[in-house]
Amino acid sequence: MHLRRILLVACLAATAGCSNVEPWVKPYERQNFADPIMAADRNPVATSYLNHVFEAREGARGALASHGGGCGCN
Numbered sequence: 001m002h003l004r005r006i007l008l009v010a011c012l013a014a015t016a017g018c019s020n021v022e023p024w025v026k027p028y029e030r031q032n033f034a035d036p037i038m039a040a041d042r043n044p045v046a047t048s049y050l051n052h053v054f055e056a057r058e059g060a061r062g063a064l065a066s067h068g069g070g071c072g073c074n
Contacts (some may be wrong), residue, residue, distance in 0.1 A: 025033070032038070041047050 036044060
C-alpha cells in the first residue's frame with residue numbers, strides 16, 4: 001500500500017514534466033523587466049563606463065556588439 005503511493009507520486013511527478021509549459025510573463029508585461037531598476041548591478045554608471053572602455057579596447061573583435069575601430073576614437 002505504501003509502495004503504491006510512492007509509485008503513484010513518482011509517476012505523477014514524471015508526467016508533470018511533460019505538460020505544456022506556458023510562460024508566466026505575458027508579452028505586454030515584458031517591458032517591466034527592461035526597467036533599469038530590475039538590473040542586478042550596484043553601480044550602473046561605473047559599469048557603463050567600464051563597458052565603454054572594454055568596447056573601445058576590444059572593438060576590433062566585436063565585443064558587446066559595439067561599432068568601433070579598436071583604437072578608442074569612436
